[in-house]
Amino acid sequence: MNADKIPDIIIGRLPVYLRALQRLSDKGVHTTSSQELGEIVGISAAQIRKDISQFGEFGKQGTGYAIPFLVERLRDILKVNRVWEVVIVGIGDMGHALARYNGFTNRGFNIKMIFDNDPKKIGQKVGDFEIYDTAGMAEKIKQAKVKVAMLTVPATAAQEVADQLVKAGIKAILNYAPISLNVPAGVRVQYIDPVAHLQRMTYYLD
Amino acid sequence: MNADKIPDIIIGRLPVYLRALQRLSDKGVHTTSSQELGEIVGISAAQIRKDISQFGEFGKQGTGYAIPFLVERLRDILKVNRVWEVVIVGIGDMGHALARYNGFTNRGFNIKMIFDNDPKKIGQKVGDFEIYDTAGMAEKIKQAKVKVAMLTVPATAAQEVADQLVKAGIKAILNYAPISLNVPAGVRVQYIDPVAHLQRMTYYLD
Numbered sequence: 001m002n003a004d005k006i007p008d009i010i011i012g013r014l015p016v017y018l019r020a021l022q023r024l025s026d027k028g029v030h031t032t033s034s035q036e037l038g039e040i041v042g043i044s045a046a047q048i049r050k051d052i053s054q055f056g057e058f059g060k061q062g063t064g065y066a067i068p069f070l071v072e073r074l075r076d077i078l079k080v081n082r083v084w085e086v087v088i089v090g091i092g093d094m095g096h097a098l099a100r101y102n103g104f105t106n107r108g109f110n111i112k113m114i115f116d117n118d119p120k121k122i123g124q125k126v127g128d129f130e131i132y133d134t135a136g137m138a139e140k141i142k143q144a145k146v147k148v149a150m151l152t153v154p155a156t157a158a159q160e161v162a163d164q165l166v167k168a169g170i171k172a173i174l175n176y177a178p179i180s181l182n183v184p185a186g187v188r189v190q191y192i193d194p195v196a197h198l199q200r201m202t203y204y205l206d
Numbered sequence: 207m208n209a210d211k212i213p214d215i216i217i218g219r220l221p222v223y224l225r226a227l228q229r230l231s232d233k234g235v236h237t238t239s240s241q242e243l244g245e246i247v248g249i250s251a252a253q254i255r256k257d258i259s260q261f262g263e264f265g266k267q268g269t270g271y272a273i274p275f276l277v278e279r280l281r282d283i284l285k286v287n288r289v290w291e292v293v294i295v296g297i298g299d300m301g302h303a304l305a306r307y308n309g310f311t312n313r314g315f316n317i318k319m320i321f322d323n324d325p326k327k328i329g330q331k332v333g334d335f336e337i338y339d340t341a342g343m344a345e346k347i348k349q350a351k352v353k354v355a356m357l358t359v360p361a362t363a364a365q366e367v368a369d370q371l372v373k374a375g376i377k378a379i380l381n382y383a384p385i386s387l388n389v390p391a392g393v394r395v396q397y398i399d400p401v402a403h404l405q406r407m408t409y410y411l412d
Contacts, residue, residue, distance in 0.1 A: 009215075011409050015402035020386055023361075041386045042395075079408045086404070093306050097299035098400065103384055107401045108408065147411055148404060155229075172407035174400055178309055180226055180247045188410055189248075190403035194304065194380055195313045196221035197396035198292070198354060201378035202285045202314065203217050204394055205353055 010051050011078075016041050017048065018074040022107075025067050033064035080108025085146045087170075089161055090153035091116040091131055094176050098150055099126045112146055134161070141168035152176045162189075216257045217284075222247050223254065224280040228313075231273050239270035286314025291352045293376075295367055296359035297322040297337050300382050304356055305332045318352055340367070347374035358382045368395075 020040045024032055034045035034052075041048075052058055055077055058070050075081040086109050088095050099114050114126060117134040124131050132140065141149075149170045153161050158177035165173060166187050173189045175181055178196075181189050226246045230238055240251035240258075247254075258264055261283055264276050281287040292315050294301050305320050320332060323340040330337050338346065347355075355376045359367050364383035371379060372393050379395045381387055384402075387395050 008406075012402075012406045014409070015399075015405040016386070016397075018405070019384055019399070019402065023385060039388070077409065078405045079411060080405055084404070084408055084411075093303035097303045100299050101400075104401060107405070109401065109404055148408070150400070171411055172404070174403050174407075178225055179229060180222070182245075188407040190407055191222075192398055192400060192403060193221075193225070194307075194356070194398060195310060195315065196218075196225065197380050197398065198290070198315055198378070199221040199224070199284045199286055199313070200214075200218045201380075201394040201396055202290055202354070203220070203283065205285060205290075205377055 006054050010054060013043065013047075013051055014074055014078055016043075017052070018071065018078065018080075019107075021065075021067050021071050021074070025071060030067055031064050032067055037065070075108070078108070082108070083110050084108055084148050085110050085112035085144065086148045086150060087112055087137075087141060087146050088114040088150045088152060089116075089134065089137070089165070090151065090157075090176075091118075091121055091126060092152060092154075095150075095152040096126055098152065099129055109148070112144060113140060134164075138164055138168040141165070141170065145169070147171045148174075150174045150176065151181075155179045212260050216260060219249065219253075219257055220280055220284055222249075223258070224277065224284065224286075225313075227271075227273050227277050227280070231277060236273055237270050238273055243271070281314070284314070288314070289316050290314055290354050291316050291318035291350065292354045292356060293318055293343075293347060293352050294320040294356045294358060295322075295340065295343070295371070296357065296363075296382075297324075297327055297332060298358060298360075301356075301358040302332055304358065305335055315354070318350060319346060340370075344370055344374040347371070347376065351375070353377045354380075356380045356382065357387075361385045 020037060034048040038045040038048050058065055088098055091114055113132055114129045115132050115134045115137045121131050122133045149165050151158060151173055155177045158179055159181060162173060162181045166183055171187055175189055176192050178193050183189055240254040244251040244254050264271055294304055297320055319338055320335045321338050321340045321343045327337045328339045355371050357364060357379055361383045364385055365387060368379060368387045372389055377393055381395055382398050384399050389395055
């Protein structure tokens, strides 16, 4: 199994399968089928079987998937069988919401530090976190060896902050600013832009 | 041009192109090339040309794309040359952040009403909006003929609220709850789940 060989579009569907399987597991369900999973996630059973088979043989014809086993394998594959520390940069409304979101921990992520450059915010608390000055950010990230960041600064500042994060050793950026970031090879960026998602839907509306 | 014939994956890239083109336009740039656009958005020039050519001939060999024209065409195609009214259901941290986000209006969307079922929140204000009771939601949405909703309720409530929204005539749901929704044909759902995006990146990390 070679990370470079599996299309990223397939990798992007694995967290969706994992989320649905964990939810079934939470409900006490122990086995499922590609049909059932497909109905939950809105992806064809054939596509699910094809995606999952990229990583080995998990299901048996007629008996389906053993949920605990498949959950563990997906967590292995996505490397969330460990806990990744994450920093949040930019504590506006969105940064606040993320800092207080309780859905990270049991899915592989733990907020480690939060940063802002506003003197009025630095030193204040959001939940359990003190807001640190971005001036000392690179050093703190390097020391803590954090690899993952969520970027919730204004669009005008996003590229500059991303550059600082990359220099500090960050390898994965979840970008909430509505601009595309330039990062070197080896650094990954994912985008959360609600308007882009809304526009993808209005295309189909009358 | 038939909406059913163009793969949704292409439709999903158009808002990304539009966002980048509008940003260039804001900077006073009037023309661009698929190469330049590709570098900004991190998609190959060939892919961009192929995607855009699905909708007609927009660029000229050697002279590139006229940005104002392409922006207008993309806004037409995505149907954001009008303003869509949107409701937000669930005014926790995320609902708050969305209600106060100022990036919707100039990209085709206008928050119309916000709802929650918490008696302590109903009647309170978030920005300019009074929080309405979800008990009267369906009626208010029908009267206002709103077609687009952002769903920021807890996972346990999301499917039930989605069912209510569908009955009220909502055709597009941006779902922030970390579960997959079942909706009838003709209703579209997009998902925003930061953890799924993070997991898509940790796959590639060491």
